[in-house]
Amino acid sequence: MASTLKLSQLPIGARATVREFPRQGSAFLRLREMGLLPGTAVTLVRTAPLGDPLEIQVRGYNLMLRKTEAEHVLVEMAGGP
Amino acid sequence: MNDSVPQAAGPGRAPVYALVGNPNSGKSTLFNALTGLRQKVGNYPGVTVEKKTGTTYSQHGRPITVIDLPGTYSLAARSPDEAIVRDVLLGRRDDITQPDRVICIVDATNLERNLYLVHQVLDLGRPVILVLNMMDLAASAGLNLRLARLEHELGIPVIPCEAVNGRGVLELRLAMSRADLPLSRHYWDIPAPIAPAVSELQASLVENDGKQPLIARAEALLLLTDQNPVRVAGSTPLSARTSAILTGWKQRWEGAGVDWSGTLVNSRYATITRLCGEVVQRTDRASPALSDRIDRVVVHPVWGWLVLGAIMTLLFLSIFTLAEYPMNWIDAQMAALSDWITGVMAPGDLRDLITDGAIAGVGGVVIFLPQILILFFFLGLLESTGYMARAAFIMDRLMSRVGLNGKSFIPLLSSYACAIPGIMATRTIEDPKDRLVTILVAPLMSCSARLPVYLLMIAALLPGDRVPVGAKVGLMLLMYVLGTLGAFGFAWLFKRFLLKGEPPLMIMELPPYRLPRMKDVLLHMLERAGLFLRRAGTIILAISIVLWFLTAYPKHSGSPTPQAQIAHSFAGTGGRLLEPVIKPLGFDWRVGIGLVTSFAAREVFVSSMAVVFSVDHFAGGKRVDVTPLRTALKTAVWPDGRPLFTPLVCLTLMIYYVFAMQCMSTVVVVRRETNSWRWPLFQTAYMTGTAWLVCLVVYQGGRVLGF
Numbered sequence: 001m002a003s004t005l006k007l008s009q010l011p012i013g014a015r016a017t018v019r020e021f022p023r024q025g026s027a028f029l030r031l032r033e034m035g036l037l038p039g040t041a042v043t044l045v046r047t048a049p050l051g052d053p054l055e056i057q058v059r060g061y062n063l064m065l066r067k068t069e070a071e072h073v074l075v076e077m078a079g080g081p
Numbered sequence: 082m083n084d085s086v087p088q089a090a091g092p093g094r095a096p097v098y099a100l101v102g103n104p105n106s107g108k109s110t111l112f113n114a115l116t117g118l119r120q121k122v123g124n125y126p127g128v129t130v131e132k133k134t135g136t137t138y139s140q141h142g143r144p145i146t147v148i149d150l151p152g153t154y155s156l157a158a159r160s161p162d163e164a165i166v167r168d169v170l171l172g173r174r175d176d177i178t179q180p181d182r183v184i185c186i187v188d189a190t191n192l193e194r195n196l197y198l199v200h201q202v203l204d205l206g207r208p209v210i211l212v213l214n215m216m217d218l219a220a221s222a223g224l225n226l227r228l229a230r231l232e233h234e235l236g237i238p239v240i241p242c243e244a245v246n247g248r249g250v251l252e253l254r255l256a257m258s259r260a261d262l263p264l265s266r267h268y269w270d271i272p273a274p275i276a277p278a279v280s281e282l283q284a285s286l287v288e289n290d291g292k293q294p295l296i297a298r299a300e301a302l303l304l305l306t307d308q309n310p311v312r313v314a315g316s317t318p319l320s321a322r323t324s325a326i327l328t329g330w331k332q333r334w335e336g337a338g339v340d341w342s343g344t345l346v347n348s349r350y351a352t353i354t355r356l357c358g359e360v361v362q363r364t365d366r367a368s369p370a371l372s373d374r375i376d377r378v379v380v381h382p383v384w385g386w387l388v389l390g391a392i393m394t395l396l397f398l399s400i401f402t403l404a405e406y407p408m409n410w411i412d413a414q415m416a417a418l419s420d421w422i423t424g425v426m427a428p429g430d431l432r433d434l435i436t437d438g439a440i441a442g443v444g445g446v447v448i449f450l451p452q453i454l455i456l457f458f459f460l461g462l463l464e465s466t467g468y469m470a471r472a473a474f475i476m477d478r479l480m481s482r483v484g485l486n487g488k489s490f491i492p493l494l495s496s497y498a499c500a501i502p503g504i505m506a507t508r509t510i511e512d513p514k515d516r517l518v519t520i521l522v523a524p525l526m527s528c529s530a531r532l533p534v535y536l537l538m539i540a541a542l543l544p545g546d547r548v549p550v551g552a553k554v555g556l557m558l559l560m561y562v563l564g565t566l567g568a569f570g571f572a573w574l575f576k577r578f579l580l581k582g583e584p585p586l587m588i589m590e591l592p593p594y595r596l597p598r599m600k601d602v603l604l605h606m607l608e609r610a611g612l613f614l615r616r617a618g619t620i621i622l623a624i625s626i627v628l629w630f631l632t633a634y635p636k637h638s639g640s641p642t643p644q645a646q647i648a649h650s651f652a653g654t655g656g657r658l659l660e661p662v663i664k665p666l667g668f669d670w671r672v673g674i675g676l677v678t679s680f681a682a683r684e685v686f687v688s689s690m691a692v693v694f695s696v697d698h699f700a701g702g703k704r705v706d707v708t709p710l711r712t713a714l715k716t717a718v719w720p721d722g723r724p725l726f727t728p729l730v731c732l733t734l735m736i737y738y739v740f741a742m743q744c745m746s747t748v749v750v751v752r753r754e755t756n757s758w759r760w761p762l763f764q765t766a767y768m769t770g771t772a773w774l775v776c777l778v779v780y781q782g783g784r785v786l787g788f
Contacts, residue, residue: 023340032346033155035194049382050478061191062591
């Protein structure tokens, strides 16, 4: 069974699938409404020069979010060659 | 208050359209293309959100009203801007009737996220026209969109568009002109656990809250998406019965472990994803987009800073230097006009009122225009190309240390040139508390008007050419550093204690880089300048006439020198009254006069000092040759013979100007941007109070140390 890691821990350029998402919190509602849902494919594009926020690619566009939010989103790396 | 849903506009009234869409979907460009110069910008009563309406013409030449609502990602509103979109669409506002029809503009290059808002809007039961914008960009990204399929699935007209080129705008106006527009045939299965709750809430909203059935359904769905029902209800709280039903369901779900809010969002996206699967085809494997390659430099850990620095320097310098020419020209014109009046009119009070009061006052307003126009031109360019989002992305970490977010960076930076356009630029900050804090601290960033004061004091402090330039530059830099530290310090303080709220979100799209449409940039720039003139200009003019009055009256008998007149005037009395308060800072009543008059604008301090110390300065503006004034200051003494402008006093005076609110124009603009007098008054109090305290410490401490 593939292990899950935090979105904030993804290496740059890695592709993953969202697995678990916090239920409470308006930040997470907004992230969900922007298309970040369980089962969605994401790619970590880069981090800002100062380390925060993160830029991810989701549903065909680039989204920025802070580490404080990304830490609560659990993802599973896209496995395979 | 809400009419029944009209599907056909009656012969008497053309339908009112609302224009909604995500940020960065080209909504402004479309609005400009539809309405051109026939736009009106106002305010929604009670909130600091701009109300933008315009008129376009149907194919028969009838005027159609279009309301440009703020860009939003969802009707589950989090900021006042988004709340306005929700409230206007739901017909909740008294000042504006519910729009008859809605135009949804979406970015064809990322259809899924854009369709989420559309999906919510379809719930409203109003006719909707879907505009697929940026079709050219979609094509070059290798996307092929089956428009007929989309139209069929949603049951509404779909209009492909390239707003930047004007393509599709005619077809849109034709669609808008149609007497009857179909309601969406789109059918969405509300997930099973949620469906009964929706029906119950809808029924209760109709019965107990007086909502119309379709609106009640849309409201029920919103209440079941956002976990905070108070926020959803907005200014009209829910009836007790409806609240009870809502709470009851939530408790049941929580007990059963159902993620109710997630369910609704998931369900919408499931429908959208399925739809897009049938409508969107990728024709080729797209190579890394140009945007991405640009970003590799622009957001690079090393190059990114250089790019940011270069752009900021360019922005800053152009306000500083480019603006000089038109500003000098304006000064010269005002002086010429003044001279002409002096020549043409008989001497007397009326002439003085016109030349020194009214003309100087008008000049004092118009002089801001070059800086405002230049700044908003640049900001418009940065925003429409997409660079603004990158700047916020880069600076966010630093800004969040004091509780702000990256979007505060550019308004604060602009305030180094002049706080007025900087404060006007805070419109892009959605969170009202963040915006307010940024507005409150922006004037602490040492603006260019402080320079004449700094230069004068530095010259008085360090006379002669034998002093190393380094010392002078160092002192100047010290003032800038003090101001910046003050701004960030107070920002932290305010966010921590005064304006606590939910921490600001930094969740936004990084849009692809796009070529800006010059027409949009110029329209935006002119709009901002016009707003400044209309709203702030009149008050600034009024206040400068009052301040002139304070220096010209009461009239000294006989034919007094300017020095004697000002000493005799209200301003002079004011200075003397102030003296006990400012004496602990090392200032006397003559400096006090300068403090009073320079409330009009900081640089007025220099010319006031020239008058008070009886130094001839050339008419034609506020630029004064410093040397004779500097000499006069050196020889000024207290009644007991002590020198007035000791080095310590000069330093203290500079520091006073770093912190004190000495700019009525800023106060007026803050009043306009915050919609009340409370905040500009608070701002004046905290800034000037801080100035007094810090100067007290500096002066008395300096005395103790023997300076």
